[in-house]
Amino acid sequence: MASSAAVWLVILVAVIAANLPFVNERLFVVGPKRDPKHLGWRLLELVLLWGLTLGVGFALEARIGQIQVQGWQFYAAFGCLFLTLAFPGFVWRYLKRHRG
Incomplete structure (x- = not known):
């Protein structure tokens, strides 16, 4: 798998995973x-x-090459990105009016 395809796959997994708790x-x-x-x-x-x-x-x-060591900044930035990706699910669950 090419590295750009792996990046897009991780982004797709992140979008789905971030919204899954709010739609289920x-x-x-x-x-x-x-x-x-x-x-x-x-x-x-x-x-x-x-x-x-x-x-x-x-x-x-790891499949593409060697895993790079990450500091706390990487995890903090990824956590913020994950929360940003979860915003549509949060809005749908808690801020949108559901009829019935």
Whole structure:
């Protein structure tokens, strides 16, 4: 896989993973359905999916070449990007009026 394709794959995984806690009522996507799922569960899922997305990125980086050592700044920036990508799901869940 080319490095540019790997980058786009990680971005796609990040967009899907960031919005998944807000569009799904099941715990961790496959668990029991909770109606309504509280914000604490959604934030826990968001953190775990953030870690899963990091794992996918590191796995793709290892497949392409050597993994580079990252400092705390990388994780902070990726966390902010992940929260930014989660904004549409948050808006859909908490700020949009749902009828019925």
